[in-house]
Amino acid sequence: MTAPAFYPIGTPGxxxxxxxxxxxxxxxxxxxxxxxxxxxxxxxxxSRFDVVEYGRLDYAPDSYPLFxxxxxxxxxxxxxMLVTGGVHGYETSGVHGALEFVExxxxxxxxxxxxxxxxxxxxxxYERIHRWNADAIDPNRSFRENSPAEESAAxxxxxxxxxxxxxxxxxxxxxxxxxxxEFRPALxxxxxxxxxxxxxxxxxxxxxxxxxxxxxxxxxxxxxVEKVTHIAxxxxxxxxxxxxxxxxxxxxxxxxxxxxxxxITDARYRTTTEVYPDSPRxxxxxCNAAQAAxxxxxxxxxxxxxx
Numbered sequence: 001m002t003a004p005a006f007y008p009i010g011t012p013g014x015x016x017x018x019x020x021x022x023x024x025x026x027x028x029x030x031x032x033x034x035x036x037x038x039x040x041x042x043x044x045x046x047s048r049f050d051v052v053e054y055g056r057l058d059y060a061p062d063s064y065p066l067f068x069x070x071x072x073x074x075x076x077x078x079x080x081m082l083v084t085g086g087v088h089g090y091e092t093s094g095v096h097g098a099l100e101f102v103e104x105x106x107x108x109x110x111x112x113x114x115x116x117x118x119x120x121x122x123x124x125x126y127e128r129i130h131r132w133n134a135d136a137i138d139p140n141r142s143f144r145e146n147s148p149a150e151e152s153a154a155x156x157x158x159x160x161x162x163x164x165x166x167x168x169x170x171x172x173x174x175x176x177x178x179x180x181x182e183f184r185p186a187l188x189x190x191x192x193x194x195x196x197x198x199x200x201x202x203x204x205x206x207x208x209x210x211x212x213x214x215x216x217x218x219x220x221x222x223x224x225v226e227k228v229t230h231i232a233x234x235x236x237x238x239x240x241x242x243x244x245x246x247x248x249x250x251x252x253x254x255x256x257x258x259x260x261x262x263x264i265t266d267a268r269y270r271t272t273t274e275v276y277p278d279s280p281r282x283x284x285x286x287c288n289a290a291q292a293a294x295x296x297x298x299x300x301x302x303x304x305x306x307x
Contacts, residue, residue: 012189038086044103068117080114082116088125088174089120094171098118098119098291101295116158140173176277179198215246220298229287271294
């Protein structure tokens, strides 16, 4: 079913131009601080890990340094594990789940892996609790050559030197009620298309790569997270967010062709987590813990099944 959706910017049926993007950007309000919430947490990790500034976003009058956390004992020949969060700035547990993993669990893997963590890829959007960057571009459709999103381009530059060495990449996301109340209507308005309402799943799920799904890997992550929070069931059509459920809590996307973050390497094991923070059955702490548990399970599986 297709339904018209009122959105306060633009003309129905017409894609936005520069004026509409500027109007949208001017309406965005800062709700929280990247410096206080994220950078301060990263600074506390400097005594145990290497921290690198891999880029800077300049959205006048704001400027945001981009940080990644690396193993201090980086050794050639060890498998590289890549953890990314905050591609969509509003997906809070992706950011803080990545930081919780580093703070509480990363030391367990010292000397066994090379760890690279980019916990908050989109700080402008983090502060404004939004999906898009300041140019009304979704970074998680922009991981491609000549990317229109500097957030995506910066991460690809960071990863490029180790791209062929990454054994596992886990990208931490959320699916929220605001996907339907704000972000999908905004997307329809921006692109001049009708809004097609969807259904928000209640629970955690994974998005694997349809070109290389690695079902045993996906199920190992699901099994670990299920000890922390509930797994999303399929809807009446056997789907989650419009995609066929291929296994308990798992759907697949063609991650590279869609320009998704999970497709930036040729890692044998790659997945995207989706936590549901609006569930009455989950707390913010539980959501962060679910993300950290997913990272641990993904690393453990990759280590146990490396060639």
